[in-house]
Amino acid sequence: MQLFDFNGGVTPEYHKEASTQSPIAVSPAPSRNGLKNFLVIPLHQSIGGTPRPLVSAGDRVLKGQRIGAADGDMSSAVHASTSGQVVAVEMRRMPHPSGLSALCVVIEADGRDEWIARQPFDYHQHTAAETRDYLRDAGVVGLGGAVFPTHLKISPGKGGKLDTLIINGAECEPFITCDDLLMRERAEAIIQGVVILRDLLAAGRALIGIEDNKPQALAAMTAAVQAGGHQDMAVVAVPTRYPAGGAKQLIRVLTGIEVPHGKRSTDYGVQCFNVGTAYAIHEAINLGQPLISRIVTVAGNVAAPRNYAALIGTPLHTLLANSQPLPDTDRLIMGGPMMGITLPGDEVPVVKATNCILVGSPRLFPPPPPEMPCIRCGECAKACPADLQPFELYWFSRAKIFGKAQEYHLFDCIECGCCAYVCPSHIPLVDYYRFAKSEIWANESEKAAADQAREQYEFRQLREAREAQEKAARLAARTAAGRAAATNALAMAPVTAPAATSAAASAVTSAATPVTEPAQTPSPQAALIAAALERARAQQVQPANTTNLTPEQQAEIAAIEARRAQIRTQAHPHLPPDD
């Protein structure tokens, strides 16, 4: 099979052997000081909206029970990872570089690990939309680290078909081995997940890309594909070079297609899922188990590096206990050494994005040498897999010229860290891009808020103008009614002529009609006017000088009325708001 290449990339030391010596272990039951077992399950664990909590303190939950419902379609549900009692729904510190808190469901495990009723979901019997909703409610998200809701990616491209389904088992970052071990030990389950994905996406073929430094995983996956007799699937060894496991890079290597930033890859006939995601789909569809656990690599500065199947919500100190962090540990990193984030503490929970907990020490990750000015050597550009000019982006981000940074495609940067890895001036380049990106996002949301406020304000101005107009109209109507009453008082002895009465009434009404019309809805004032008119009619007012008019007189009256109407409209804007 023909492979393609991507530009740039780096080859750091991989450090993968240590954590692949022993099989996946089940993470110990959570406990602190041997007292109580708590799980802290954040509601917001995927890209998109924060799920609404479905439980409150005191509720008993079962393993796999939904505790957070997706907030709209751009969101994903969360579930209790074990049975027990909800002790709180409160703000807890998140595994996030900010160290800020977010709403979490805290569950005290009862140790019985009692499942909800589990039923396989036969996707052949359901529509595509129903299957997507099912996956959303099963909380399946991308487990490669990006945690994008999987159900949003399951829509075939143009023409209801997809050329190539790509399964990402490249796992290019140093230290991380969770996908490697998953493929070695659970290859058949992964392939079953791939079958589901292939069916849902109507994919012509499925390519499983694995870096060639994982011979055992390659063998296991190939065996599983052969055992299943899948002619339309192929396991492909791709050259080991960071970041070959980036979705865009892997798509390029396997198919030669480049998916630009901000475009949907299905429009290019490809879609890419992580092997862990395929496994989670298998569990959700074939076993009826929502996503409540994942494989986490614990590596770095620990005595016993290893992979664990950890429940979502397990506090890190519990997860780490078995691997025994060494005494000179100075930080915990979630993810790998190239793209990981420094965690605020060891009490934060395992979340769906936790592929690896890398324990750091000054020996493993020495503090960077002092930052020097950029010498424009171009090393970063050579290393950039997105073919950017990182030093230009750095220059603009540093000077806060964000518009220029965007022109130079800041948002095509995948934050892989290759540029900072090779920079001889030790510039924390990616920090500048993260800074610039979050400033731009903040500016954009600020601008959206300002636009909304402007719209609201202008809408209100319009409404106030209309209300003022309506008020003016009512005022005019009231004046007309008053005049009618006055005329009534001055009137001579009433003449009982039905024809004349109706004429008078219609004259009054016709004077009132044009101005009351704008008031669409009946208001108390309108009712008053109507009542006044009614009274006038009941009293059968008949101004003598309005009967038997000559055509000339009628024309004159019409002209006068028109003039009055005009004056009234001119006066409207100046009427003070009352009420």
Add this chain to the structure above:
Amino acid sequence: MLAALLVMALGAVVLGAALGFAAVKFRVEGDPLTEKIDAILPQTQCGQCGYPGCKPYAAAMAKGEADINQCPPGGDEGIRKLADLLGREYKPLSAEHGVEKPKALAVIDEQRCIGCTLCIQACPVDAIVGAAKQMHTVIAAQCTGCELCVPVCPVDCIDMVPVAENITTWKWKYPVVAIKPVTTQ
């Protein structure tokens, strides 16, 4: 020497042509000035500038009737952008119009609200909902933090609560550039 001069002249011509081309190609076709100014103003609609809203203030600036340093919510950054756009000298925020404050949202103490609707009428962006004699509440997503509802409330039940940072609004900080000598302690 002549050759050198010729080369220089040629370079100048090429550069000049390129610059001219760039000027033509990248010129921004502008909307009217008021719109551009209004786009910079924060749309808080608080009236602190002395005009009934951002748009009127923008119009006044466009006509040259108002100074550029009268909008406290826009703050220093806003003034700099206005100075840039209008080619005027930057000056600090005029104290008589107010001080720059961190953004806050109005929150109505729903226990104390008597439902008088005065705040609804004061809110320039319709961010308060409620009906006569009913409890009122603020739609946080629409509140601009203009504070106009605070003084009109007869029972003083509206508070301005500063907006706290959360996980979604958190921003990566500017990297520290200071070069520190390597110490061995």
Add this chain to the structure above:
Amino acid sequence: MNNSPYLRQATSVQSVMLRVLFALLPGIAAYVWFFGAAIVLQIVLASLTALAAEALVLHLRGKPLAIFLTDGSALVTAWLIALSFPPLAPWWLVVLATMIAIIVAKHLYGGLGQNPFNPAMVAFALMIVAYPQFMSRWPGTDAIDFATQWQIIFGLHANQALDALTMATPLDALRTALHSTNATTVTVASALAHNPAIGLMAGRGWEWIAAGHLIGGLWLVQQRIITWHLPTAFLATLFLLAGLASTINPSEFAGPLFHLFGGGAMLAAFFIVTDPVSAATTPYGKLIFAAGVALLTWIIRSFGAYPDGIAFAVLLMNIAVPLIDMATQPRVFGHKKNGSNHHG
């Protein structure tokens, strides 16, 4: 605590600069062999001046001395100045030039990484305009011994005898001959035929110095300190231009080998146009930049009034770098068009 990436390649500005200095050694060895040890004296002078000037300015600018003094960039500038100046130039000329390079051309523009012009070339251009009489003092065959050279450099030698001891470079000699009053009868061949400085291709010893720089430069390419684009484009353009012109009119224009191995062409190809700070940075931009330098160099050498045109050529092209870079932005992954445009 820093953010990701937590891993970094073992590299630094210092190691880059030190390798550049190392790559200059073969050329310097050839230089000493053919022209005596004066060049070493000049290198030492320039280096000391550069470090002192750098320390002074860093102190005035309140920057940490230890980090920037040891980054090696000042030394590279100093060595390039020494290597492009005549070895018998008076000591104060080199000192003055180095000071200008470091203080004006480097630090007044913002220091390391910020200077739009190549500092060594700024110094060279200024000196050749201000003191042309000292800029053609190459040692003649009688001035190879260090004692004589020392005396000349420090002005201890009687001035009258100087002319006999020094000589112009082959490039300079050729230009003077071709442009002299009886230029109509002089051809390239005749001008070079009687010159004691002429060696195999481009002057006695010159081609060996150039060969030394070529070896050092190729090593730099192998070390991935510089890319092939700049030297290749420079040398190829110079070769083609000179080849074309000398084929058309061999009596007026010197041949390609003379151009490539004469003067500072090799030094320029691998050490001067490759100065990352002031050169173009995009792959196509590098080709255009280096070709431009070569074109201007050849024009100034062939028609101009100065012995070598590299300094002026480099400075002129330095001006164009931002434009070149802007126009040659590489295609970004997934995008169709080249160049910078609004994203999305």
